[in-house]
Amino acid sequence: MLFGAHVSAAGGISKAIDRIEEIGGNAVQVFTQSPRMWKPTQHAPEELERFRTRRRQARVRHVSCHALYLVNLANRDRAIRTKSFDALQATMETARAIEADAVVFHVGSHLGYGFDAAVKKVTPALRELLELTTDELWLCLENAAGAGGTIGRSVAELAALCDALDGHPRLGVCLDSCHWWASGVDVTDAATLEAALEDLDSRLGLERLRVLHVNDSKTPLGSNRDRHDVVAGGLLGDGLATFLGHPAFRDLPAVLETWPEDGLSSADIDLLRELHRRGRRRKRPS
Template structure:
């Protein structure tokens, strides 16, 4: 299991690798630009080469890019969709350059109808993929209200179908979002049942990565509030279930926790994740 965390790319893409190594990561996730601005960071081929060289000299085996939060491929506003397409294409371009897959929040219908919003989003996903080469586009399950897309496995499947169902379309499951959206993941048995449902509706072959976060809010709250591992509604037993789940064994399992000082996941929390993994593996024997 490739346990890791989100790290900063400040100072250059290759600096993210060292930050991951310092925390004991086997996987890392980065933003390819400021997550709350449209303006892209224009990396060069030299930047990509430096990153790849740093990865080759490290124990890190998987890299994710999290696309910016402003993207809403489902928007009814043509200008927002145009900006979203350009930003998503840039994320996939950087992913191609450094060997990373791209995680994306599917978007929101806001106050419009969900069906047409899914169609709009799918068209943007498809165009962005057609103009890139290798990176997978992993749609993240979400938690929210109103027209937020991706709150159910059925919606994730519909989004993939709307984008053409190509082999480069996948899913990143977030433990906090699952619980908040009403999927029980607080024990080995509950997680097994939830993943069986995902397999039936979407297919485990589409699962490309996992975000591991505890949840400040309870089952079915529809509120996305991350908590440190073992300090929320999922609890140690649920987190241990994720970390020992055999279907996640070869995947990037990336923490996005607040950290003890609200500055992100620490090396200590990565070590704690490994201890919970051992606990979960013992419970499965």
């Protein structure tokens, strides 16, 4: 397992590598532009090159780019859909330029008009975006906590999207522990996690799993509310060890997105490693 975090790209995107190296991570996630503004950032070619060089020096083995929060490919409003597509396209282009492994994004919300119709709406855009993937760079759907009409709240919904895209070989999945919990899957319970991953394997294939977001939750199981808490500081608590120790996740990057108020430090990465070790020692259901 690789261990890392979402870090700031302030001062130039290559600074993200400096930041993750400083705290001892070997996986990193960045925004390629401000996540709350549509306007894309123009990265200087030297910055992109420095990112690639520094990544090799720092032995960072996984790089994810998280798309903007504003993206909603399912919005009824065509202007918003177009902006969302353009933003994802820009993210894919920067991701290619820094030789990232994944672009992670939330498909969006149908805001009440229904999942099946939403799948039809988002499919053409996703097809075009998948053309920008490479053997190294995958496009990853992140599972949703399930608030409102959010798309991807269950393995069944993620699988329906994948089927609509004819099972594109570089369509991946990013599983967020907080979202899975909020959507009703108790990832701290070994038997529940086992069954959920068997379901994922049969509908999607475990090979589509590319990234894990490791966040704790402030809201109860099945609440459908997405409120991250610091790792082991929320309702999942020590149960995150069960999640992190699952053998299906062995080769994946575990990326934390939430940290204590005094800032992200090497202690947060160490905690991930420790929970992983503890989880691997736990007995698994037979």
